[in-house]
Amino acid sequence: MSDLPQLTAGICTRINDNVREDDQLFNIQPTVQLLSFKKIPPTSGPTQDRYRVIVSDGEHFLQSMLATQMNYIVEEDQIAKGTIATIEKFSVNLVQGKRLLIILALKVLVKHAEKIGSPKALQPRGEDGAPASAPVTPGPSTSTTPAAAAVPARQQTQAGRGGRAAAVYPIESLSPYQTHWTIKARVTNKSDIRTWSNQRGEGKLFSVTLMDESGEIRATAFNAAVDELYDRLQDGKVYLISKAKVNLAKKKFSNVNNEYELTFERSTEVEECHDATDVPTVKFNFINISSLQDVAKDSTCDVIGVVKDVSELSSITSKATSKVIPKRELTIVDRSGYSVRMTLWGKQAEQYDENDHPVIAFKGAKVGDFQGRSLSMMSSSTMHVNPDIPEAHALRGWYDAAGADQQFQSHTGTMVSGGGITFDRAEIRNLNDVKVSELGMFDKPDNFCARATIMHIKSDNISYPACPTTGCGKKVLQMGESWRCEKCDKSFPKPEHRYMVAMAVSDYSGQAWFQGFNDVGQTVFGMTADELVEIKDREELQYNTVINASIGKTFNFTCRAKQDTYNDQTRVRYGISRILPLSYREEAKYLADLLLTSDWAR
Template sequence: MSNDNRLSEGICQRLNSGDKDDEPLWNSKPTLQFLSIKKVVAVNNNDPSNNPGSTTADRYRIIISDGLHFLQAMLATQLNYLVEEDLITKNTLAVIETMSCQHILDKRLVILLSLRVLQRESPKIGNPAPLTMTPPQPKTDGVSSPGTVASVSSSTVPQSHNQQAGNRTNPIYPIVALTPYQNNWRIKARVVQKSDIRHYSNQRGEGRFFSVTFMDESGEIKGTAWNAVVDDLYEKLRENHVYLVSKARVNLAKKKFSTVSNDYELSLDRGTEIEECHDADAPVIRYNFVNLSGLQDLQKEAICDVVVVVKEVSDLSEINTRNNKVTQKRDLVVVDNSGFSVRLTLWGKQAEQFNTLPDSVIAFKGVRVNDFNGRSLSLLSSGAMTIGPDIPEAHTLKGWYMDGGAQASFNSHTQARSLSGPGGTINRSDMRTINDVREAQLGMSDKPDFFSTRATIMHIKTDNILYPACPTPQCNKKVTESHDGWRCEKCDRSFEKPEYRYIISMAVGDHTGQIWLSGFNDEENAAKANHIIHSATCNMYSFACKASQHSFNDQNRVRYGIQRMQPLDYLAESRSLIELLHSALAR
């Protein structure tokens, strides 16, 4: 290709006839054009309401073209947002960063796992002709399908050899292609996580269940076994082993109870058939790694994968949870070659069984981002960790650590956030626009968020600028006058006289929007407050603010409070801009 806008001519023919194990082919990163994108709607047939419109989920089929030929492909579930957010459309040009080939019925289907958009809209290139993926070639060496050493059925009725052999004729589907209306399917997937057996009690009685996460090269899906099936399957399904799974029910996923990136989940019942597979062509765990330095860019509660070196391992400890249960936890201090260290917490069985020494490389799949001390991580019960994984990212990290990384000094996200934190310091190097504050949903979590902004005062409310407050230190609640003085309901006391506090509400704006800020006299003295009221309107200031959630009339609202404000220091502002121009961000 002479430039990025030229298609990889001939690649569709190669994908049509090439070996599915040809890694150079499937890792060739071709440039293709999307001739059409079609939504495939799957209906949950288990919905008792029989209202398909209320129980649908989406898959997207894409016709890919290299200018000479075109083929049908399927978009991996994790890329659905590209269509839903209108980032790709008809005639989009894109580099396919990762793709795979899966067998479905008598065809092979290209699965697009990751891509990079070059041009969202483009004229159609060439006059491509159709190609149909050739069916997979059967084994001709006279040997049965490799690796199925043991048949495990959750049914208590023994199956004949012919029944098991008949099951092996079902086509192997990629996980991304599973929908509730399919019947004769199998998946070949690795168990990347298995939960403990858990107990529940409700109006219908008591029971037990456990869950597993299956993964193949196209995606992942959660499977759950209940009650009697727990006894049949719990010891037979093992983490990091590969299985052929069929005859499970495909239901819409209950997102409230799952962090697995799939619209569907499997119900493993008494008719489900599971066979362990030792095939050399077994799916491997797929990661989407994030550097520790990039955690600050992720929202609270985001789920990600990290590959890290363990610097410190704490002792096992116990804590009481909100439902008065005791659980074990263990904290790790982990680092990577981005120069940051973060606390990562393990829970329950994962904490108890962790016995890895410091300086080990571990890949974690499925960790939650928390905002404790800036940023911290927590391994989910549905997550998994692989110690010393044989992947390029782990080898690179180990080499860096042995070649001097172990003696490096590491930053923490606590330090990065403290500049605009509770102390009210204005951070010129990380000013946020008003639109940034809203887009990041600051103040919507359980804990307050702190930020710095530069804005012009548009209007200051002058009514109700004072209120009678409780004189008790750190109380400051409004008091009401009664027959025995001024009463504070919070302190349950009456006082001879109140302490009047200033409360200022001002509308401030920048080029992206406008918000209301509130300030009290414990941030600014009375003289300065009066000065602001009379002379601040239409002037620009730098603010250090706190965003927090407050309840008013049974509705939660975000309140933006001023911790510090000061007129622009043009010399300091200029120096900050010069430093920004010489930073790595500007290079």
């Protein structure tokens, strides 16, 4: 026992009895023993698991929680019951009237050790240091509710506006139940100003990613707040920020690992902080390029690589806005022996001028499946050229020594049929959820799975005359007795009709309009578009019978939700990427598997 590190005597009592003025408490790094730890699953929403830990100083024990960025020490089996560790950074929150230690950074000294001493429980203390069970004397501003579940008790002091002190809270501790807080955070990403126009009106917005030692959070400013804050918030700088609104995060529009996000308002206070030594720079979670085949399409990841090749600047024209968007493609490689194409857009594509095979770290790049696996920068992604981090130095040395002459393998050929878009019964969303979640809004399309029943099909213009050349399919124009394809520069005696189907579908939650093309029509009607057009030209009644026979049929759909602007009106269109008739054998098997794996079956 004498060879074990000495625990910091009395630290549990100091934390439990701490009053706000004892800020020196947070400058020490106590050594404690971890008596136990337990996973606390999220109660709702897309939140992360949390881990509750009991810490002991040998005399008393105290409840604590791991910050979410520390989850890996449990998941990677770096700690065990009895582990002795030094808490390098921590905070203290007030949860349901009791003090809770939040561990932000931890260093393991001894993984396995016998229990030290006979630690006892401490009497819970309130925010003022008094016993939590003591009666509270009413005051003019002591109104609280049980919903105020997490009010941080830690209070670092920093000179604020007008000479008053500001209470600095870690980002990890923010929640919608708090109103008076200040965070000290670095801007790690700042978007351009974007505008929108729809039936609800017009507006503009921009977003930033903020980071401190405890984690990250996304913040968005709208309309008047854009004018107030856009020029004041700069990439890489540190700010004291307060009086912003904390909301549940919309995960579809952000890759930031936080269950909450901030909304900047006109009253939001932002002050640049020149003392930034305690605020870290960007954190990465790199994966090897060879591992991209295991990453789901449309998800995001962090990669680092050496630029092997650079394409010339080119451009595409947006179908939605008709704007010309500059693009440039980089081929990056790493020590895994693989290469991948990274697409830069807009200003990044125009301003890229590195010609000396730089090392670039990409944070939050979007994974695509074009020709295997590819990467693309989004508005929330960041690019760091020759960053001063160990991974970049290691890559630089490897490439200069051997990598420049190495042959690299691409991910070409790993794309599955159907463009990588599959139907997953476990991911089915009801139509009301699709609309409430605003899938397809803002600057990127979203894929989703649904099961719905056809309620109505637009029977006029159900197909169009197309070029019969394999791989073309463009609309042809009738010129006399022939049909002309401008793309192929050929004329044909007759066209090949292709479906263009618009249908109203419904499930138990609501209704939506889906659009599909040739393969969708063939699945729904059981015949080619040429055959259906022939029926329509021959007998209208029989044509209507075929259309009506499809009403009431239920299908599994994989759809792509995307914002579309037509005649100055913006709306979301739901395009069918894949349609599958119901297989009752597969549906029954899926339900049986659910029962077998459910807690009820156990």
